[in-house]
Amino acid sequence: MTQSLHKRVTIVGGGMIKFGELYEKSLEDMIEEAYLNALSRVDKGIDPKDIQAAWYGTVYPEMGNSGLGLSHATGLFDIPVTRIENACATGSDTFRNACMAVAAGVYDVALVVGAEKMHDDPGGLIQRADLKRLWMGRGVTMPAFFGLHGTAYMHKYGVTREQVALVSVKNHHNGSLYPYAHLRFECSVEDVVKAAYVSYPLGLYDCCPVTDGAAVLIITNPKIANRYTDTPVYVLGSGLATDSDLRGGDLTSFPATQFAAKQAFEMAGLKSSEIDVAEIHDCFSITELVSYEDLGFAKPGHGPELLEEGIVSLDGKMPVNPSGGLLAKGHPLGATGVAQLVELYEQLRGEAGAVQVKNPEIALQHNIGIGRYATGSVGCVHILGR
Amino acid sequence: MSHIAGIGVYVPRYRIEASEINSAWARPGGRGRKAVAEFDEDALTMGIQAAHHALTHAGVAGNKLDSISFASVSSGYAEYSLAAQSTQVLGALVSANVADFGLSTRAVTSALQAGLDGVHSKRISHALVIASDKLIAQPGSSFEPNYAAGAGALILAQRGFAKIEGTAAATSGFVGLSRREGAFHGLIDERFVMQHGFLEAAQAAVMRLQDSVKISEWNHAVLQAPDERWASRLLKNLKIAPEKLRSGTAQIGYAGCATFVIHLALAFESAKAGEQILAVSYGPGGCDAVAIKVIERPKFSPSIKDILASGELIKYPHYLRISKLLRGEP
Amino acid sequence: MTTPHQWRISESNAKLIGYRCPKCSWVSFPEKKRACKRCGSAPVEMMGFVMKPFGKIVSFVVQHRLPEGFETPLPLAIIEFEEGARAAGHIIDCKLEELHVGFEVEAEYRIMYEENGLTMYSYKFKPRRSH
Ligand SMILES: [Zn+2]
Numbered sequence: 075m076t077q078s079l080h081k082r083v084t085i086v087g088g089g090m091i092k093f094g095e096l097y098e099k100s101l102e103d104m105i106e107e108a109y110l111n112a113l114s115r116v117d118k119g120i121d122p123k124d125i126q127a128a129w130y131g132t133v134y135p136e137m138g139n140s141g142l143g144l145s146h147a148t149g150l151f152d153i154p155v156t157r158i159e160n161a162c163a164t165g166s167d168t169f170r171n172a173c174m175a176v177a178a179g180v181y182d183v184a185l186v187v188g189a190e191k192m193h194d195d196p197g198g199l200i201q202r203a204d205l206k207r208l209w210m211g212r213g214v215t216m217p218a219f220f221g222l223h224g225t226a227y228m229h230k231y232g233v234t235r236e237q238v239a240l241v242s243v244k245n246h247h248n249g250s251l252y253p254y255a256h257l258r259f260e261c262s263v264e265d266v267v268k269a270a271y272v273s274y275p276l277g278l279y280d281c282c283p284v285t286d287g288a289a290v291l292i293i294t295n296p297k298i299a300n301r302y303t304d305t306p307v308y309v310l311g312s313g314l315a316t317d318s319d320l321r322g323g324d325l326t327s328f329p330a331t332q333f334a335a336k337q338a339f340e341m342a343g344l345k346s347s348e349i350d351v352a353e354i355h356d357c358f359s360i361t362e363l364v365s366y367e368d369l370g371f372a373k374p375g376h377g378p379e380l381l382e383e384g385i386v387s388l389d390g391k392m393p394v395n396p397s398g399g400l401l402a403k404g405h406p407l408g409a410t411g412v413a414q415l416v417e418l419y420e421q422l423r424g425e426a427g428a429v430q431v432k433n434p435e436i437a438l439q440h441n442i443g444i445g446r447y448a449t450g451s452v453g454c455v456h457i458l459g460r
Numbered sequence: 461m462s463h464i465a466g467i468g469v470y471v472p473r474y475r476i477e478a479s480e481i482n483s484a485w486a487r488p489g490g491r492g493r494k495a496v497a498e499f500d501e502d503a504l505t506m507g508i509q510a511a512h513h514a515l516t517h518a519g520v521a522g523n524k525l526d527s528i529s530f531a532s533v534s535s536g537y538a539e540y541s542l543a544a545q546s547t548q549v550l551g552a553l554v555s556a557n558v559a560d561f562g563l564s565t566r567a568v569t570s571a572l573q574a575g576l577d578g579v580h581s582k583r584i585s586h587a588l589v590i591a592s593d594k595l596i597a598q599p600g601s602s603f604e605p606n607y608a609a610g611a612g613a614l615i616l617a618q619r620g621f622a623k624i625e626g627t628a629a630a631t632s633g634f635v636g637l638s639r640r641e642g643a644f645h646g647l648i649d650e651r652f653v654m655q656h657g658f659l660e661a662a663q664a665a666v667m668r669l670q671d672s673v674k675i676s677e678w679n680h681a682v683l684q685a686p687d688e689r690w691a692s693r694l695l696k697n698l699k700i701a702p703e704k705l706r707s708g709t710a711q712i713g714y715a716g717c718a719t720f721v722i723h724l725a726l727a728f729e730s731a732k733a734g735e736q737i738l739a740v741s742y743g744p745g746g747c748d749a750v751a752i753k754v755i756e757r758p759k760f761s762p763s764i765k766d767i768l769a770s771g772e773l774i775k776y777p778h779y780l781r782i783s784k785l786l787r788g789e790p
Numbered sequence: 791m792t793t794p795h796q797w798r799i800s801e802s803n804a805k806l807i808g809y810r811c812p813k814c815s816w817v818s819f820p821e822k823k824r825a826c827k828r829c830g831s832a833p834v835e836m837m838g839f840v841m842k843p844f845g846k847i848v849s850f851v852v853q854h855r856l857p858e859g860f861e862t863p864l865p866l867a868i869i870e871f872e873e874g875a876r877a878a879g880h881i882i883d884c885k886l887e888e889l890h891v892g893f894e895v896e897a898e899y900r901i902m903y904e905e906n907g908l909t910m911y912s913y914k915f916k917p918r919r920s921h
Contacts (some may be wrong), residue, residue: 504909545804
């Protein structure tokens with residue numbers, strides 16, 4: 075008999091660092107800072123000795139970056155530390171794995187760390203586009219993978235670049251208000267559509283920046299959550315799936331997201347209409363737009379209406395990416411999913427400051443990963459509640 | 461005797477005008493244009509296209525080929541088999557003979573001769589001869605406006621639309637050109653080479669064909685040689701009317717081994733049944749001459765004339781970039 | 791010299807061989823699979839066949855930012871072959887304005903990249919002209 079994660083894990087603390095081009099900070103420096111922030115923000119305090127196990131999500135480098143990195147950064151030795159990598163969905167899957175261990179009753183208190191040092195790699199991600207995989211996507215970079223979905227989506231539904239640009243405009247506005255965001259400026263639809271192409275149909279402002287960052291969550295068995303806080307946040311649902319464009323379909327959606335969302339909503343016993351606030355994967359403007367539909371917030375082809383009608387704006391009915399999303403906050407791969415969850419933890423507790431959404435009760439987090447199999451994606455969805 | 465059962469031509473998409481090249485070097489004028497290969501094309505890829513066209517033209521499947529020969533002076537390798545590489549791509553059987561011919565543009569007629577011998581002796585039924593070159597001349601050199609890229613392929617068989625009436629060779633020992641691997645293509649002293657390296661050998665080879673075809677009986681002449689002016693000199697010396705020359709040099713330039721097959725295809729396209737084609741191939745050291753009798757004019761779709769006349773004109777910087785010359789390396 | 795990886799992919803680089811799943815008829819390309827990626831059936835015996843070099847564009851992008859070894863702008867597409875197999879492929883011999891979803895293309899043998907002193911060849915896709 076399988077058991078769901080529903081309400082069997084609580085978040086009792088979260089912290090992150092200001093994302094950016096952090097040339098002065100090492101990977102370990104960033105993790106340490108986020109860890110200390112998380113510890114200091116536990117309402118009733120926490121002794122590091124309470125932490126029984128830790129999960130560490132990071133993408134670079136692919137090999138040999140063991141759990142030891144987390145231990146060196148935090149001083150947490152002598153306990154199990156597991157490193158997780160699942161491309162850009164690494165942070166979310168790291169959280170998910172830690173949750174499963176806590177829900178299984180193996181540990182009562184666990185640490186989740188997501189971190190990425192992207193600016194130590196002068197070539198950047200583009201250099202890592204797997205050049206030898208002829209038929210599996212030679213030359214398919216991240217912007218290309220999402221651009222392929224953009225072309226197909228815009229073609230099928232007659233959606234314009236101006237409509238897609240509304241995602242960037244919204245998220246940069248939110249990011250300008252969010253203290254942890256990497257990019258803090260506003261931009262117009264004209265700025266977005268007139269910017270140089272990175273991978274047609276995506277221009278510079280349709281793309282997230284290259285960002286260093288780290289984020290940390292402390293999770294517990296709900297039975298002991300009150301040792302740390304009187305207002306924990308519950309994990310209501312969780313889902314993860316993979317897909318490939320080579321299996322079929324018209325590329326106007328991300329089936330992995332659809333399956334992950336189905337799992338998470340079923341586990342939570344909720345419908346998409348019950349979500350109050352969401353952090354949705356917006357590595358590129360088009361990704362957020364298509365994801366509205368994959369997550370059930372809009373019918374296929376109707377995603378742009380959520381933007382045009384202001385539903386997903388900061389003051390809308392269901393704000394999406396109040397943190398500025400990946401487009402403004404930045405996308406340090408392993409840190410991204412954890413940072414989305416940190417943000418929603420704060421939103422649900424009413425601690426989000428300038429980007430606080432009005433009294434949210436249910437929040438959704440969504441994260442997509444690609445990696446070297448650049449012809450499909452990993453989709454991960456979590457639903458949190460007070 | 462052996463026959464030609466199929467012929468295929470591949471000319472890359474781009475053209476550059478000689479005057480465009482000359483103007484980059486502050487020189488006036490310039491006649492004609494040449495074909496330019498894309499950055500991701502080389503002797504092998506162009507040869508494969510021509511071979512596909514030849515197979516289609518002959519109505520022969522790749523797995524029916526008994527032998528595949530590849531002639532090129534621009535493979536870029538000192539050791540590597542373009543013929544072997546072609547076998548798998550064309551769907552030939554693993555048992556097919558393969559041979560690579562190079563080191564001289566005469567390689568095209570050497571490959572042809574080998575194929576003809578195999579078919580003539582009935583050792584093999586279908587031979588594929590691929591001739592393909594991507595010649596890169598030094599920027600600014602006098603060869604640059606003419607040295608081009610292209611490919612041609614022939615299917616030799618027991619039956620076909622044209623019959624090989626005879627072949628002849630003349631090798632003088634005059635070298636004329638040597639080029640180290642990796643160096644730019646281009647001769648050093650054209651007029652000297654023309655007189656003593658080319659004309660003497662070419663005339664001797666053609667005279668040897670007189671047993672099969674008299675000088676006065678040629679209806680069409682094609683020549684594979686680096687300079688179009690060599691052709692007029694040869695025809696003049698042999699007293700063959702200049703209008704019998706079939707050449708696409710003005711449209712696509714000179715593409716080494718490939719030029720032999722491309723010009724031959726042009727001759728076929730304009731020939732009538734029963735006409736005789738003189739085909740001469742030059743390479744350092746001498747010439748080969750081949751007598752070909754047209755049994756039936758083959759059809760081409762698109763026409764060879766259209767293939768040569770088509771193409772997209774590019775400017776000199778574009779040419780340098782796709783020829784990988786813009787970085788200043790050969 | 792040929793590397794083990796180059797050798798493993800040499801046949802699929804040279805020929806367009808698809809492998810049809812007997813359970814769901816999906817065509818695997820270029821790998822011969824014993825576990826179907828489409829329906830998940832395992833084990834399955836997929837039969838190989840040489841595909842026609844024709845297909846259409848499911849979607850495309852034009853790459854402007856790529857590392858050394860690529861010429862940009864580079865049109866790149868998900869191609870669906872007539873037999874149903876899919877592949878990510880480079881588009882050649884094409885004006886960028888011509889590109890559209892559903893565009894018919896045909897495969898052409900081209901240079902893909904240089905590695906270990908060897909030129910690696912396989913197929914790119916150009917506007918379909920033959921039938
Ligand atoms: Zn199947």
